[in-house]
Amino acid sequence: MKILKYLFFLILIFIIGTAIYFGTKDGTYDISDSMVIQAPPEVVFNKVNDYKNWESWGPWKKEDSTMTFNYAEKTVGEGGSYSWEGTVNGSMVTTKVIPNKEIEQDLKLETPAGERTSKVYWTFEETEEGTKVTWRMAGEHTLVDKAYFAITDYDFEEGIHKMNEAGLEGIAEEVxxxxxxxxxxxxxxxxxxxxxxxxxxxxAQQDEIAERMEPMLTQVMGFIEQNNLNMAGPPFTIYNQFDNTTGTVIFSAGIPVREQVITPEGSPVVCGFMDPVQTVKISLKGDYSHLTEAYKTGMEFIEKNNHQLHPTAKMFEVYVSDPGETPNPADWLTEIYIPITVQETETPISF
Structure with missing residues (x-):
């Protein structure tokens, strides 16, 4: 019995000593990783702000194929949440949002050793190259965790860095x-x-059109605002003449107005009038780099249906979406109109 009591006291002293030893060690952690993603802040922010996107860009399911996700009624913005079940169950809720700039979240994990909580922070900073995204997690290890990491030599910070890096790469690929x-x-x-x-x-040269168009439209918009004119529709471009030999094009950048405007002599911005015209209309949703394909598609439709190009009217395209207000090019809407000779009466589309 004395030997058993002696062993018991030795074990008790060891446990107390171990607890004191690990209890004095600093268990706080604050781990962050950053990546510059070539996309506007709003596009990257939206990919993180909705938990329904996390399953596709997150690295977790690659490590735990049994993981299943459960989404709350609200998954976007402050108050949004989701949970998961797998080797380790957990949940996350968004507690603070500054649109396109910051997100704060509470993370909860249910481990065999009990509940673990952390704070998660995201920042989105616009740069010349795109958006600098920083993913940060902070919290404090329990006594059990500190002992486990010491005994097993597990590098907790390295594991979080790997998770962050894989997640940020996933976001970049998705975006x-x-x-x-x-x-x-x-x-x-x-x-x-x-x-x-x-x-x-x-x-301009045909490959310079996009570059030249923006300042031209800015000039026209400035004239409209300065003279308190009423816009009658979104901006557009008219292609007046192509020279395939030199690769140049004469084009006009314009904005519809409600009435005729008499401009002073020598004004760089003037008033024009477009007659009603029958056209083949093509809608492009996406980046302007696909305009060539859209025109080709329209021309194929014209040929297939035996339409004749109008002998004098010019092709034009209307920019329904403003890139300044619609940062994701996939959401840009451009309407292309190729004039054809009159064959039948259709419902007019006005500016």
């Missing part, structure tokens, strides 16, 4: 794929209503 999505649809034959518009014209 890149999202921004490349596009669709082209031939809406058919329709009559465009025409009307007055303010415009400016230049000549």
């Amino acid at each position: 890149a794929a999202d921004m490349k999505r596009y669709s082209i649809n031939v809406d058919g034959v329709t009559r465009y209503g025409g009307g007055y518009y303010m415009y400016t014209t230049t000549v």
